[in-house]
Amino acid sequence: MTGPDFDTRAFRNALGLFPTGITVITTLGPDEKPEGLTANSFGAVSLEPALVHWCLGKKAPSMPVFQACTHFAINVLKEDQRDISNKFATPAVDKFEGVDWRRGLGGSPIIASSLAVFECRHTMSYEGGDHLIFIGGVEEFTHVQGAPLLFSAGAYGVARPHPDDYHPDPDAIGFHDLML
Numbered sequence: 001m002t003g004p005d006f007d008t009r010a011f012r013n014a015l016g017l018f019p020t021g022i023t024v025i026t027t028l029g030p031d032e033k034p035e036g037l038t039a040n041s042f043g044a045v046s047l048e049p050a051l052v053h054w055c056l057g058k059k060a061p062s063m064p065v066f067q068a069c070t071h072f073a074i075n076v077l078k079e080d081q082r083d084i085s086n087k088f089a090t091p092a093v094d095k096f097e098g099v100d101w102r103r104g105l106g107g108s109p110i111i112a113s114s115l116a117v118f119e120c121r122h123t124m125s126y127e128g129g130d131h132l133i134f135i136g137g138v139e140e141f142t143h144v145q146g147a148p149l150l151f152s153a154g155a156y157g158v159a160r161p162h163p164d165d166y167h168p169d170p171d172a173i174g175f176h177d178l179m180l
């Protein structure tokens with residue numbers, strides 16, 4: 001749907017009512033320069049084979065590097081990594097300055113203390129309007145205990161169990177710290 005009657009801002013606000021986690025998606029540029037951006041468009045695609053997706057705005061400065069990369073890493077942020085999210089959502093010469101990271105598959109930066117990391121081969125990318133949809137084939141993944149940083153209606157949030165729900169295994173849903 002397009003045209004003069006289509007309210008893009010209202011559309012964006014409506015989309016924002018679907019809460020998400022937050023990731024920092026990273027890769028290594030051809031000049032060995034680490035690249036990364038905050039993205040909440042990450043999602044699961046397939047279990048067998050293990051595939052995930054995310055979307056990158058076509059005007060993003062990091063677009064040429066991601067289009068050319070063989071690998072990227074998806075760092076799922078913990079609730080105490082709000083500053084990392086803000087940092088990687090702001091264009092900068094070196095977003096990695098002061099950030100603790102190591103090289104993963106294909107050199108893609110793995111950010112220390114991430115809740116989960118999916119190290120992916122850049123398998124495919126598809127046209128998606130003003131974004132490009134990247135499909136990653138997951139080659140390695142790790143996850144640790146903790147709670148995720150959330151994004152909902154344009155603001156950061158933290159997860160808490162529904163008061164009416166009974167969780168026999170809080171670890172399984174990432175609420176462990178909050179349940180203690």
Ligand SMILES: Cc1cc2nc3c(=O)[nH]c(=O)nc-3n(C[C@H](O)[C@H](O)[C@H](O)COP(=O)(O)O)c2cc1C
Nearest residue numbers: 037038039040041055056057060061062089090091
């Ligand atoms: C919570 C949040 C989620 C975001 N999700 C995306 C996303 O999924 N795709 C995208 O292209 N930009 C997203 N952005 C914007 C980018 O992080 C931002 O434009 C960044 O500067 C792009 O990196 P670059 O300038 O190095 O290309 C998001 C920003 C925030 C704060």
